[in-house]
Amino acid sequence: MPCSASASRTASVQRPFGPSSKVSATAGTAGEPRTYTSRRSSPSGSRKPGALQPAIVTAASAVTAIRTWASIPTREVAGEQFSPARPGLRDFRPSDSVPRVYAAGERAEDAVVLAPPEPLTLEALGRIAAGAAVVLGDRVRSRLEASHAQLVALAASGRTVYGLNTGCGPLVDRPVAPDAAARFQKNLVRSHATGLGAPHAASVVRATMAARAFSLAQGRSAVRPVVVDTLVAMLNAGVHPIVPEIGSVGASGDLVELAHVAAAVMGEGDVEWRGSRVRAAPALAQAGITPVAFEGREALALMNGTACETAQAALVVLGAEELVRAAEVAAALVLEALGANPEALDARVHAARPHAGQVAAAAHLRTLLAGSRRLRDASARGGRPVQDAYTVRCVPQVLGAVRDTLAHVRQVVGVELNAVTDNPTFFPEEGAVLHAGNFHGQPIALAMDHLKVALAEVALFSERRLARLLDPAANGGLPPFLIRNDAGVRSGLMGLQYCASSTVAENGVLAHPASLGSVPTNANNQDVVGMGTVAVRQARRLLENGRRVVAIELLAAAEAVDLVGGDMLAAGTRAAHAAIRRLVAPLLEDRPLGHDVERLADALGAFAS
Structure with a gap:
């Protein structure tokens, strides 16, 4: 039976981690340690690339989702x-x-x-x-x-x-x-x-x-x-x-x-x-x-x-896949708000450069934007540039590359999760015991370092679209910092942009490869080490930072949609806007927005379908 199969009749949990949990497994009796005898005492020595796991949630689950990695x-x-x-x-x-x-x-x-x-x-x-x-x-x-x-x-x-x-x-x-x-x-x-x-x-x-x-x-x-x-x-x-x-x-x-x-x-x-x-x-x-x-x-x-670093890596991969989908939703909302040129998403363009992640990202965006009267009407209007800035035009290319990175990292982590990472390794069917080095964590270290760069890119890309939305010189006629009225008396999203900028700067430091920091130890027995646990700890932080930056973009995109009007949105982006508004009220008067951002970051699964 596959490991993912349900076996509810064998064991059930009423409340995960709760005192009332029902369990059917018992440990048995360990007994006293056996003394081993020896005649001598001296030793002699099928997933398609770029495709992300679907996530389906309800509005209620968006409200009740709980922060990743919170102890x-x-x-x-x-x-x-x-x-x-x-x-x-x-x-x-x-x-x-x-x-x-x-x-x-x-x-x-x-x-x-x-x-x-x-x-x-x-x-x-x-x-x-x-x-x-x-x-x-x-x-x-x-x-x-x-x-x-x-x-x-x-x-x-x-x-x-x-x-x-x-x-x-x-x-x-x-x-x-x-x-x-x-x-x-x-x-x-x-x-x-x-x-x-x-x-x-x-x-x-x-x-x-x-x-x-x-x-x-x-x-x-x-x-x-x-x-x-x-x-x-x-x-x-x-x-x-x-x-x-x-x-x-x-x-x-x-x-x-x-x-x-x-x-x-x-x-x-x-x-x-x-x-x-x-x-x-x-x-x-x-x-x-x-x-x-x-x-x-x-x-x-x-x-x-390598169980601890591999377990964390697996959880980071799952969270990162959710983050990328949510980032594509945020980008789609920004494209709507700015009236972007939809030609950049045409399937023929991406078939001509068929990186699996790029093709999948473009398809996701087309689904989200299908039927958008705003993009159609904006495209028909004259006097607009024939093409948009890279943060708007190149979403499939950038986030698609992240998808491809994730596909590679998922494969590495999946192999490690199912591997024997002990030493020595026993083969009773052959009567063999082999001393080797399957414990070395280099595969996870390199994979996490690769993923760290990709996660930093997601946040950076999101922050750049946020900057475009807030800048009256680049946002297609929207007010500065998306201030609805009384600019100057009000500051709108100005303060929140600082948080995004600060987070992206921190990500640049965290993305430095931990695997390059090998420090020999153990009397020079462990003379080259992977530092995978350091890499995965940094990846966790990058994932959390990415959640917050994408949440800020979602919040800003919802404000921008309010300003341009949401009646001509596509069904997909309209649903995303409604989900944001169920969690965060419109910014009618300046208020602290930190809790709103955290609430959105906690609920990114609602935008990752």
């Missing part, structure tokens, strides 16, 4: 004791603050089946991030058991296996004796759970846990089924490890971030549980989940991979 509020609960009866713990419902991290048409309530080799889609991961339950496929357990049996046999044979009977990193030449294995597992997690800064949003943590569970479920990491079962049980119960944002260099995977996940799995560290920040052990107990006592190389298997 779920937490409250500290002192000490190890956790009681759901503690005052204030039940009055908060995390599902009311779940960040919107996926295309708005996706639903979180359908369970997602993890059943490799069936692929895990970005959309399915987005649903898990938003609170969907998770179910393991029928063949996962046998695959895990076969892989773990291979590890047991290798240990008994005395074969040196990295992370099983060796130290890690540059300590690979230091043997780990069987009687030190349990201590080694715990120390590996504790020494690496050193993240800094603000914690990731619960949505990111959920996506990270799901990505790691899917990778382990492929049976190439030699972990017991209980490890994957526990990750799934924590997801379904809403027990989310607190994972700080800063720490990984994206080389040997996301060691620091995933160490915080591993710590929670073994009952240590902090978690978000029922809306509060609490210690992991009592939260797991309340959820009926037994902490795992790691065996073999299970601690390393949880930590050694």
Whole structure:
């Protein structure tokens, strides 16, 4: 069964992240760690390009959409004791603050089946991030058991296996004796759970846990089924490890971030549980989940991979696809307001230069503007320039290039999401264990750096159209700063333009390639690192900035349409204008507009159909 399939009869969630969530998965019993014996103790070493996923929303969902990447509020609960009866713990419902991290048409309530080799889609991961339950496929357990049996046999044979009977990193030449294995597992997690800064949003943590569970479920990491079962049980119960944002260099995977996940799995560290920040052990107990006592190389298997940066990258891609569609809607409204020449959208023009993204963007704009009497009448009037400025005339070419970038990045992220990023890699069907470097995060780092430039371009392009709308020398006779009356006494959108300009300037800094910042570390064992976690963190910020700039353009475009009259608009642009006006009132008198912009930015899915 594909991973995106619904399995509601197997597991259901009444309220994502909520205390009343129903789950059918249980973690089972971890048991005591097994002592591995060895005869020696010394180691020897089909989507079309340019096509974006459709998003269908209602006006109500536009009003209730919640900001991407906004962290779920937490409250500290002192000490190890956790009681759901503690005052204030039940009055908060995390599902009311779940960040919107996926295309708005996706639903979180359908369970997602993890059943490799069936692929895990970005959309399915987005649903898990938003609170969907998770179910393991029928063949996962046998695959895990076969892989773990291979590890047991290798240990008994005395074969040196990295992370099983060796130290890690540059300590690979230091043997780990069987009687030190349990201590080694715990120390590996504790020494690496050193993240800094603000914690990731619960949505990111959920996506990270799901990505790691899917990778382990492929049976190439030699972990017991209980490890994957526990990750799934924590997801379904809403027990989310607190994972700080800063720490990984994206080389040997996301060691620091995933160490915080591993710590929670073994009952240590902090978690978000029922809306509060609490210690992991009592939260797991309340959820009926037994902490795992790691065996073999299970601690390393949880930590050694790109799950955190890949999960974030997947969510950024979903949000970026939504942003591009919304930017095309904003551009269409500006074209209406300025009475642009529709020849620039003619299908024959774009067939002559058939970049997939350009063709798709032009088609979207033609759909939005179909039947526009304003563009038709403006085109028929004499005395106007034969062609418009680039910000108006070249929308398909610019945003189409962004679409093509997104298509490439989606492909890279999709491969990484479905990959085994551990080391070593186990092949029980062949009796082979291979030491290699699939943990290296360079694919995500380069893809995110590429996407960062594209996201910066979306905001820059939007800001340039905004500048044209507000400038009386370039806006086709509209008043300065779209001031309806009393210019001078009123300033209209003047202040809001500063915000767009400032944001675009910041984007230029954020778009600098993080992957060029390789800093050798780990006693020069990790002598070239990807910095993918830095790149994806910057991409998240760029996505948020892009949302705000496009929201400003939408607000300004609605004001411009009010001034020229909306009775001759196309059906598509008329619907977009109406959606804006349901969220933001016309600017009849100067007022602070920050909240209006944030409201529009939160609801971009309404304009991304």
